[in-house]
Amino acid sequence: MTDNVVHLFKDPTTEGPTAPPAPLTVAPEPSQRSRPVRVFVRTHRAVVGAVKHEKTRTAARLTVRHGAYVVGGTRVTVRRAWDGRTGARYERLLRAAEAAGNYEAAGEWEERLHRFRTERHKRRMDLLMAPQHVAKSAAIGAAGGIGGLIAIGTALAIATKDPGDVFTPLMALIELIRLLVVIVQIVWGPLMVAGPWLALAGLWAVGRQRATAPQWALPEGKRSDDAGAPITPSIVVTALRDLGIAPLRNAIKEMGDAGAAMLGPIRIAGCGVEVDVTLPSGVTTAEVQSRRKKLAENLARHEHEVFITIPEAARTVRLWIADSGALDEPIGPSPLVTDTTMTADYAKGRAPWGLDLRGDAATISLYQRHLLITGLSNQGKTAALRALALWLALDRRVEFRIADLKGAGDWAMFDGIATVLIQGPTDDHVIDATEMAEGLVTEMERRLQAPPGTQFDPLIGIVDEAQVAFMCPAIGDDKRPYGGSKATSRYFMAARKIHNQGRAVNVLLYEGTQDPTDQNLPKLVREGAHTRVSLALGTESQSRMALGDKAVDGGAAPHLLRQGLDKGTVVIASDGIKIPAGQASITVRTHFIDTDDAAVIAQRAKDLRDGVTTLTAVEPSESVADALADIAATLGTESKMLTQEVLRQLAAANPGEYREWTFSDLRQVLEAAGAPPRKSDGRMVVDAGRVAQALAERAADTPESAAR
Numbered sequence: 041m042t043d044n045v046v047h048l049f050k051d052p053t054t055e056g057p058t059a060p061p062a063p064l065t066v067a068p069e070p071s072q073r074s075r076p077v078r079v080f081v082r083t084h085r086a087v088v089g090a091v092k093h094e095k096t097r098t099a100a101r102l103t104v105r106h107g108a109y110v111v112g113g114t115r116v117t118v119r120r121a122w123d124g125r126t127g128a129r130y131e132r133l134l135r136a137a138e139a140a141g142n143y144e145a146a147g148e149w150e151e152r153l154h155r156f157r158t159e160r161h162k163r164r165m166d167l168l169m170a171p172q173h174v175a176k177s178a179a180i181g182a183a184g185g186i187g188g189l190i191a192i193g194t195a196l197a198i199a200t201k202d203p204g205d206v207f208t209p210l211m212a213l214i215e216l217i218r219l220l221v222v223i224v225q226i227v228w229g230p231l232m233v234a235g236p237w238l239a240l241a242g243l244w245a246v247g248r249q250r251a252t253a254p255q256w257a258l259p260e261g262k263r264s265d266d267a268g269a270p271i272t273p274s275i276v277v278t279a280l281r282d283l284g285i286a287p288l289r290n291a292i293k294e295m296g297d298a299g300a301a302m303l304g305p306i307r308i309a310g311c312g313v314e315v316d317v318t319l320p321s322g323v324t325t326a327e328v329q330s331r332r333k334k335l336a337e338n339l340a341r342h343e344h345e346v347f348i349t350i351p352e353a354a355r356t357v358r359l360w361i362a363d364s365g366a367l368d369e370p371i372g373p374s375p376l377v378t379d380t381t382m383t384a385d386y387a388k389g390r391a392p393w394g395l396d397l398r399g400d401a402a403t404i405s406l407y408q409r410h411l412l413i414t415g416l417s418n419q420g421k422t423a424a425l426r427a428l429a430l431w432l433a434l435d436r437r438v439e440f441r442i443a444d445l446k447g448a449g450d451w452a453m454f455d456g457i458a459t460v461l462i463q464g465p466t467d468d469h470v471i472d473a474t475e476m477a478e479g480l481v482t483e484m485e486r487r488l489q490a491p492p493g494t495q496f497d498p499l500i501g502i503v504d505e506a507q508v509a510f511m512c513p514a515i516g517d518d519k520r521p522y523g524g525s526k527a528t529s530r531y532f533m534a535a536r537k538i539h540n541q542g543r544a545v546n547v548l549l550y551e552g553t554q555d556p557t558d559q560n561l562p563k564l565v566r567e568g569a570h571t572r573v574s575l576a577l578g579t580e581s582q583s584r585m586a587l588g589d590k591a592v593d594g595g596a597a598p599h600l601l602r603q604g605l606d607k608g609t610v611v612i613a614s615d616g617i618k619i620p621a622g623q624a625s626i627t628v629r630t631h632f633i634d635t636d637d638a639a640v641i642a643q644r645a646k647d648l649r650d651g652v653t654t655l656t657a658v659e660p661s662e663s664v665a666d667a668l669a670d671i672a673a674t675l676g677t678e679s680k681m682l683t684q685e686v687l688r689q690l691a692a693a694n695p696g697e698y699r700e701w702t703f704s705d706l707r708q709v710l711e712a713a714g715a716p717p718r719k720s721d722g723r724m725v726v727d728a729g730r731v732a733q734a735l736a737e738r739a740a741d742t743p744e745s746a747a748r
């Protein structure tokens with residue numbers, strides 16, 4: 041290698057020591073460069089930060105808390121002193137008794153107040169004469185005392201033979217008085233300094249004992265103390281006072297500590313307590329009921345843990361207040377599951393359904409009562425209805441015909457018990473369900489025509505998800521719709537007929553429906569049920585549909601049940617279940633029987649029976665009335681007839697079908713058939729020609745003709 045060779049790499053020996061890499065920084069965009077923050081903004085931030093700092097808050101709470109103890113303690117002490125010296129206490133109790141409407145007690149307090157005033161007057165008169173008495177007594181006492189001491193001194197002088205001893209006892213007394221004065225002089229200074237502090241400490245102690253500080257000023261741990269605390273009269277009265285009802289607040293303020301006079305005894309009732317509150321005049325029970333949420337919060341409970349009902353006594357509300365969280369505990373299995381020997385008696389027995397809020401077993405009689413159960417989706421409607429059917433199935437005389445218009449298998453275990461079991465949501469299933477209901481009507485009419493006194497086995501028709509039937513758009517060959525709530529609607533009319541006349545002959549209809557509206561649960565159908573049951577619903581108006589106005593006005597509130605959390609909790613309006621006197625409804629937490637347990641119970645029911653063949657559809661009932669043909673028959677040979685007369689003759693010929701028909705029902709049928717009533721001489725008549733033509737068109741309207 042020569043010196044003129046140029047290397048293509050660096051000579052490591054010629055490199056100096058490597059410098060550490062420079063740290064990378066991101067240079068801000070010129071526009072992002074921070075501007076200096078203004079002084080007042082910085083000051084504002086600093087002040088807000090200081091105020092919001094936890095230490096500042098703790099200090100503020102501490103100050104307010106102890107200040108409130110002293111102020112509150114002073115108030116309490118002054119009030120006690122005032123009460124002790126005046127008739128204020130008697131006056132307060134008198135007002136409380138008056139407000140509670142207890143005039144007997146009011147009379148007694150008035151009497152005591154009068155006595156107190158008379159005695160006070162006497163004491164004051166005595167006090168006027170007191171100075172003279174005191175002066176006289178002091179003079180006599182002093183003279184007597186000095187005389188006594190001199191007598192003792194004289195005896196001492198005789199004994200010691202020293203005349204100077206005559207005054208020795210008197211001088212000893214004077215020395216004692218001087219000593220006392222010296223002691224008082226020494227103690228007075230510190231007493232004057234410590235006295236106010238001692239008084240302050242006393243007031244603070246009274247305030248602390250009476251808890252006069254506001255909740256927010258209490259230390260963290262003590263603040264939430266009353267959440268779920270036991271219910272005492274004072275808590276109930278305070279909760280009522282703070283309800284936001286002015287006359288109630290004023291009346292309670294007037295009553296002061298005696299506000300508890302409004303309350304009856306607080307009784308343990310199941311997993312909570314129950315207390316009756318007699319409201320002062322000017323406060324309505326409805327006003328208290330409408331503030332359930334606020335009342336619950338004032339009582340440190342959730343809304344669903346407080347129930348307000350109206351008992352028999354006038355101006356009284358009954359509060360049931362659950363122990364905190366108790367309603368969220370499971371209630372245990374159904375006796376139907378645990379007692380494998382259980383049987384049922386349709387007429388005299390009661391189905392074990394669950395527990396009421398007091399924790400007592402809730403049993404229900406199903407004898408001769410139609411039933412309706414509603415609720416939002418997935419709240420336990422089917423399970424609750426099925427639990428009743430499973431109990432009934434343990435009475436081998438009961439025949440079931442079931443249409444489950446959801447068809448998810450919830451009722452599958454009744455295969456082999458029910459004589460009809462339709463399962464599915466389609467229009468065809470609704471048609472089958474309608475024919476099943478019409479079959480019940482036929483059987484009911486047959487029974488109604490039997491000789492009086494004939495006994496019939498119970499026949500229970502169950503239509504679960506009945507809203508599917510009411511909303512079905514299908515129309516039959518006779519142009520009558522299966523769904524809807526017109527006089528021509530087949531399911532609706534069948535349900536109504538069973539409601540009207542089925543009870544007495546033990547033909548009953550149980551319907552389960554979801555999320556009720558006027559369309560999917562017509563008024564006449566919901567009002568036809570004797571036992572009305574509701575799970576959680578969305579609105580008060582739905583609760584009124586489900587249970588009726590009377591129950592809701594009396595405090596029934598399924599719309600306040602918690603969707604999803606209160607599954608299986610039902611509100612019941614029925615005379616089949618024991619409802620406390622004066623109440624219109626009762627809340628029951630039902631036992632949950634799942635599908636597997638239901639199948640086991642169903643198997644027991646099958647074992648009691650001789651083997652039932654279950655049909656999955658029914659033959660259309662023979663007796664379903666053909667309104668158009670009946671109208672034509674009524675017209676006979678007449679060319680026209682007054683609509684009123686047609687209605688009268690229809691009702692006379694088939695009262696079961698037409699007794700409740702009105703002009704609008706008649707018109708609907710005729711219009712649907714294309715033969716509407718017309719006016720003749722200013723009066724509405726049915727035209728025989730039009731009816732005959734409609735019948736002829738209907739006869740010609742076959743599937744084949746439609747295809748042509």
Ligand SMILES: Nc1ncnc2c1ncn2[C@@H]1O[C@H](COP(=O)(O)OP(=O)(O)OP(=O)(O)O)[C@@H](O)[C@H]1O
Nearest residue numbers: 416417418419420421422423424607608630631632
């Ligand atoms: N008594 C009960 N206690 C606790 N949970 C229950 C109770 N009854 C039902 N459930 C729960 O609710 C679920 C739904 O019950 P179910 O099918 O009876 O409701 P549904 O209201 O009939 O529903 P759908 O919307 O299908 O009509 C059940 O699977 C069960 O988990």
